[in-house]
Amino acid sequence: xxxxxxxxxxxxxxxxxxxxxxxxxxxxxxxxxxxxxxxxxxxxxxxxxxxxxxxxxxxxxxxxxxxxxxxxxxxxxxxxxxxxxxxxxxxxxxxxxxxxxxxxxxxxxxxxxxxxxxxxxxxxxxxxxxxxxxxxxxxxxxxxxxxxxxxxxxxxxxxxxxxxxxxxxxxxxxxxxxxxxxxxxxxxxxxxxxxxxxxxxxxxxxxxxxxxxxxxxxxxxxxxxxxxxxxxxxxxxxxxxxxxxxxxxxxxxxxxxxxxxxxxxxxxxxxxxxxx
Amino acid sequence: xxxxxxxxxxxxxxxxxxxxxxxxxxxxxxxxxxxxxxxxxxxxxxxxxxxxxxxxxxxxxxxxxxxxxxxxxxxxxxxxxxxxxxxxxxxxxxxxxxxxxxxxxxxxxxxxxxxxxxxxxxxxxxxxxxxxxxxxxxxxxxxxxxxxxxxxxxxxxxxxxxxxxxxxxxxxxxxxxxxxxxxxxxxxxxxxxxxxxxxxxxxxxxxxxxxxxxxxxxxxxxxxxxxxxxxxxxxxxxxxxxxxxxxxxxxxxxxxxxxxxxxxxxxxxxxxxxxxxxxxxxxxxxxxxxxxxxxxxxxxxxxxxxxxxxxxxx
Numbered sequence: 001x002x003x004x005x006x007x008x009x010x011x012x013x014x015x016x017x018x019x020x021x022x023x024x025x026x027x028x029x030x031x032x033x034x035x036x037x038x039x040x041x042x043x044x045x046x047x048x049x050x051x052x053x054x055x056x057x058x059x060x061x062x063x064x065x066x067x068x069x070x071x072x073x074x075x076x077x078x079x080x081x082x083x084x085x086x087x088x089x090x091x092x093x094x095x096x097x098x099x100x101x102x103x104x105x106x107x108x109x110x111x112x113x114x115x116x117x118x119x120x121x122x123x124x125x126x127x128x129x130x131x132x133x134x135x136x137x138x139x140x141x142x143x144x145x146x147x148x149x150x151x152x153x154x155x156x157x158x159x160x161x162x163x164x165x166x167x168x169x170x171x172x173x174x175x176x177x178x179x180x181x182x183x184x185x186x187x188x189x190x191x192x193x194x195x196x197x198x199x200x201x202x203x204x205x206x207x208x209x210x211x212x213x214x215x216x217x218x219x220x221x222x223x224x225x226x227x228x229x230x231x232x233x234x235x236x237x238x239x240x241x242x243x244x245x246x247x248x249x250x251x252x253x254x255x256x257x258x259x260x261x262x263x264x265x266x267x268x269x270x271x272x273x274x275x276x
Numbered sequence: 277x278x279x280x281x282x283x284x285x286x287x288x289x290x291x292x293x294x295x296x297x298x299x300x301x302x303x304x305x306x307x308x309x310x311x312x313x314x315x316x317x318x319x320x321x322x323x324x325x326x327x328x329x330x331x332x333x334x335x336x337x338x339x340x341x342x343x344x345x346x347x348x349x350x351x352x353x354x355x356x357x358x359x360x361x362x363x364x365x366x367x368x369x370x371x372x373x374x375x376x377x378x379x380x381x382x383x384x385x386x387x388x389x390x391x392x393x394x395x396x397x398x399x400x401x402x403x404x405x406x407x408x409x410x411x412x413x414x415x416x417x418x419x420x421x422x423x424x425x426x427x428x429x430x431x432x433x434x435x436x437x438x439x440x441x442x443x444x445x446x447x448x449x450x451x452x453x454x455x456x457x458x459x460x461x462x463x464x465x466x467x468x469x470x471x472x473x474x475x476x477x478x479x480x481x482x483x484x485x486x487x488x489x490x491x492x493x494x495x496x497x498x499x500x501x502x503x504x505x506x507x508x509x510x511x512x513x514x515x516x517x518x519x520x521x522x523x524x525x526x527x528x529x530x531x532x533x534x535x536x537x538x539x540x541x542x543x544x545x546x547x548x549x550x551x552x553x554x555x556x557x558x559x560x561x562x563x564x565x566x567x568x569x570x571x572x573x574x575x576x577x578x579x580x581x582x583x584x585x586x587x588x589x590x
Contacts, residue, residue: 121528129550247422254417
């Protein structure tokens with residue numbers, strides 16, 4: 001399996017891109033080329049050069065350093081939002097599958113359908129608007145919509161496993177539904193959860209960027225890619241580099257995660273390779 | 277079919293009721309006193325009391341919800357606190373920008389995705405397929421508001437083919453208005469076209485492997501004839517669903533894109549409402565957007581069942 005992962009091109013390229021941004025975010029905790037909170041007005045709006053690799057913004061801040069620190073915000077928001085989806089969605093999906101056809105199953109799945117019917121971005125905007133903009137509310141708003149995704153996925157995958165011999169054997173041995181779900185079903189759907197987790201992670205980064213862009217995500221002085229783009233908007237006619245680099249960071253991170261998700265799916269389930 | 281439509285109608289009504297309860301609770305109940313929220317800090321108690329009276333907040337939340345819902349059913353969304361005009365009027369004006377923008381983007385997305393998906397499926401593994409798949413991979417990774425900014429840099433600032441933002445109004449001429457919606461529509465359409473092209477490709481590949489295509493080829497039809505006469509029609513069923521779902525993404529995406537291009541649509545209205553703490557405007561616009569999405573999902577379900585009768589029995 002590890003050999004298959006390491007020889008898959010999507011996993012290699014996607015993994016490398018993702019690793020660059022995760023490493024950039026981690027390194028930014030101990031080192032950035034320049035301090036992102038120090039304003040150096042005399043250095044403002046410099047185009048990319050040897051000192052300022054990505055140039056500087058209208059306050060003279062180094063864009064490369066800001067992109068590094070911005071990666072922290074995007075990655076943290078997306079990871080926690082996916083975590084909420086997995087921690088709430090997977091147990092709900094497994095419970096629905098264990099009580100398949102029952103009232104609990106019906107209740108969980110109909111609630112999921114309802115959440116799916118809502119335009120997620122509109123509700124995320126509503127939540128952050130009423131409870132105040134900020135990274136925490138953005139996480140909650142994005143996380144809520146991850147719950148039905150993981151619930152539905154786990155239920156679907158678990159349903160087919162409940163009909164398998166090894167699960168029946170566990171039932172005959174007297175194990176409870178909760179124990180079977182935890183000890184036999186969950187390890188067998190882990191691959192699917194990893195693939196979906198990667199996809200939701202990339203969607204989370206896009207959603208965080210969107211919320212930050214409209215001013216409802218992380219607030220100053222915490223740098224975020226979306227807010228950097230919003231701040232650059234009035235200056236794109238004379239300093240397009242301010243908009244180019246944070247945007248490229250978003251695209252490359254999302255692209256990396258999507259490629260990795262595709263590659264992982266190919267390795268875990270080679271039957272799907274042709275259809276995509 | 278009638279029974280299926282009735283079942284879907286009940287589901288639509290339930291979804292709308294739950295949606296309205298959630299929106300009302302999030303906006304008017306959970307944050308506490310809406311009047312204090314709207315007026316902000318350091319406001320005299322009698323001013324808050326006057327606004328509470330004006331907004332009818334002195335009755336129970338249940339009564340307020342009932343008044344809000346029954347009002348909406350007859351087109352009365354209340355009066356905007358900041359604009360001092362009926363919210364229905366505000367929404368009506370802005371809908372004439374947001375709705376055409378969404379439809380324009382949906383048409384563009386379909387026009388780009390169909391040929392791209394067909395080329396990728398028919399030239400599987402070839403240069404066309406690799407090219408389309410590469411572009412779609414990039415298309416889904418680009419945030420549409422950033423793509424919009426790039427379009428402005430290239431087509432508005434450098435080439436000067438389009439204006440960088442604003443909307444002249446439909447009274448100023450149809451083509452002028454369409455032109456001002458073109459860059460926003462392209463920005464909105466790109467990610468959705470990428471998703472649609474991938475679905476089209478995958479659906480067409482599945483259909484081309486089916487027995488009835490083999491039979492058609494055995495009857496003497498060329499690959500192209502089998503594709504156009506048989507495969508395409510069958511491959512369209514899942515594509516139809518995705519097109520319906522895309523309406524909701526485009527409608528929501530338009531909220532952000534309108535802000536990039538300074539278009540006075542529903543998206544701008546919702547953010548003005550948020551900035552000015554005009555909760556009546558915010559809750560009404562959100563409800564309208566949710567209603568539009570749920571309604572389109574309902575219509576897609578009906579169209580889907582009409583095209584594929586097997587689904588009516590589920």
